[in-house]
Amino acid sequence: QVTLRESGPALVKPTQTLTLTCTFSGFSLRTSGMCVSWIRQPPGKALEWLALIDWDDDKYYSISLKTRLTISKDTSKNQVVLRMTNMDPVDTATYYCARLTGSQPYSGMDVWGQGTTVTVSS
Amino acid sequence: QSVLTQPPSVSGAPGQRVTISCTGSSSNIGAFYDVHWYQQFPGTAPKLLIYGNNNRPSGVPDRFSGSRSDTSASLTITGLQAEDEADYYCQSYDTSLSGSVFGGGTKLTVL
Numbered sequence: 001q002v003t004l005r006e007s008g009p010a011l012v013k014p015t016q017t018l019t020l021t022c023t024f025s026g027f028s029l030r031t032s033g034m035c036v037s038w039i040r041q042p043p044g045k046a047l048e049w050l051a052l053i054d055w056d057d058d059k060y061y062s063i064s065l066k067t068r069l070t071i072s073k074d075t076s077k078n079q080v081v082l083r084m085t086n087m088d089p090v091d092t093a094t095y096y097c098a099r100l101t102g103s104q105p106y107s108g109m110d111v112w113g114q115g116t117t118v119t120v121s122s
Numbered sequence: 123q124s125v126l127t128q129p130p131s132v133s134g135a136p137g138q139r140v141t142i143s144c145t146g147s148s149s150n151i152g153a154f155y156d157v158h159w160y161q162q163f164p165g166t167a168p169k170l171l172i173y174g175n176n177n178r179p180s181g182v183p184d185r186f187s188g189s190r191s192d193t194s195a196s197l198t199i200t201g202l203q204a205e206d207e208a209d210y211y212c213q214s215y216d217t218s219l220s221g222s223v224f225g226g227g228t229k230l231t232v233l
Contacts, residue, residue: 046224109160
């Protein structure tokens with residue numbers, strides 16, 4: 001059974017750096033074709049794709065947030081980490097990680113974590 | 123403003139058929155990138171409903187179907203049920219943005 005779980009701080013201050021961890025089981029990012037994405041959803045708003053990392057350590061970022069995002073993986077711990085710098089109140093959202101159905105960035109996402117809510121406020 | 127455009131809301135009576143549109147452009151759906159659809163209930167994570175334009179994951183009823191044509195895609199729900207009331211999102215890939223893009227979401231109300 002494939003599961004993913006997001007973890008990180010519930011509250012961060014403006015200008016701080018947010019670090020979120022996605023811990024997964026049931027698959028390995030050592031396996032060819034595996035990919036994990038981060039997606040966020042501000043309260044009452046639409047989903048927004050943030051970043052993707054694949055088994056080969058290729059990384060893809062939202063063009064609008066590229067300068068603030070860093071995605072990385074720790075295959076020994078089955079974790080994917082997302083760092084977002086210079087947090088602002090508009091970054092308040094529920095952050096999800098999800099596994100892709102295929103090996104390409106344009107694949108769908110078949111298993112999602114439950115999400116972690118992050119509030120940016122002083 | 124989302125790259126993929128969906129109607130904010132649709133509605134239908136139980137048993138009816140509803141269609142949710144997802145309009146893109148030549149850099150995403152029109153570039154033959156797959157379209158995927160998700161169902162989301164309040165307070166829960168999205169669930170993959172349709173992948174690769176018209177494929178259903180195991181466990182998704184065949185009342186749900188997807189299609190793609192030119193720069194648009196559609197999700198059709200037949201035999202509408204009260205439990206289908208949720209938000210629905212389309213997703214594709216945009217070559218100009220070099221990343222995935224989502225629609226703005228559509229709230230389905232079952233009357």
